[in-house]
Amino acid sequence: MKLAKISLAIITSLALMLSVCLSVQASEEGSVDISATVPLTISDVSASSIGYYGATISWNTNADANSQVSYDTVYHENIDDYAYSTEDTTLVSNHSVRLTELSSGRTYHYRVRSAIPDTEFIATSGDYTFRTSSPAPSPPPTYYIDTDLFTIGKSYRISRTGEILKTIEATSEDGMLTMTIPERHHRPG
Numbered sequence: 001m002k003l004a005k006i007s008l009a010i011i012t013s014l015a016l017m018l019s020v021c022l023s024v025q026a027s028e029e030g031s032v033d034i035s036a037t038v039p040l041t042i043s044d045v046s047a048s049s050i051g052y053y054g055a056t057i058s059w060n061t062n063a064d065a066n067s068q069v070s071y072d073t074v075y076h077e078n079i080d081d082y083a084y085s086t087e088d089t090t091l092v093s094n095h096s097v098r099l100t101e102l103s104s105g106r107t108y109h110y111r112v113r114s115a116i117p118d119t120e121f122i123a124t125s126g127d128y129t130f131r132t133s134s135p136a137p138s139p140p141p142t143y144y145i146d147t148d149l150f151t152i153g154k155s156y157r158i159s160r161t162g163e164i165l166k167t168i169e170a171t172s173e174d175g176m177l178t179m180t181i182p183e184r185h186h187r188p189g
Contacts, residue, residue, distance in 0.1 A: 040065060040121040045112055047130035052104040055130055057097050057112060061123065064091040065114035071099060075109045075127055082111065091116070105134035 045059040057069045066089050070082035086097055095114065102108065109129050115122040146155050157165045168181040
């Protein structure tokens with residue numbers, strides 16, 4: 001009986017250190033039944049495949065549970081205050097949820113939640129962030145100069161500062177006169 005008490009004391013101490021709830025029952029025959037309840041936990045939360053308008057949020061749980069991601073462009077203390085939420089009721093331990101229709105170039109705060117239906121087992125993560133990609137800048141506008149040299153109407157590409165980007169050459173209808181404006185020549189003001 002002394003050995004059973006020592007064993008029970010060691011098991012109880014370990015259980016308290018590991019934050020595991022134990023239920024101990026002794027029967028009249030002297031045997032001890034021990035059952036443990038391990039809380040649902042979330043680990044390895046990450047954002048991947050981040051693009052202009054979407055991202056994939058992944059995490060693991062220590063038991064099969066549903067998947068919920070709540071997200072917003074600002075942090076919230078309470079997960080229920082986030083502006084957007086998406087849920088998948090499939091019970092899995094490796095979770096992956098794709099967020100779509102996001103705005104490009106924005107920072108998003110997100111939290112994940114998993115629950116085992118019809119139980120009190122619910123786990124909620126802390127706040128995480130990711131930033132969607134910003135689109136490449138638009139190419140600079142293209143500028144043109146229109147000429148009507150020798151009654152020949154043409155457009156020529158110029159830089160935004162007015163420099164000729166390609167040598168312009170125009171010849172009169174009778175071929176007697178040719179005018180050349182060299183590349184990088186600056187158009188007067």
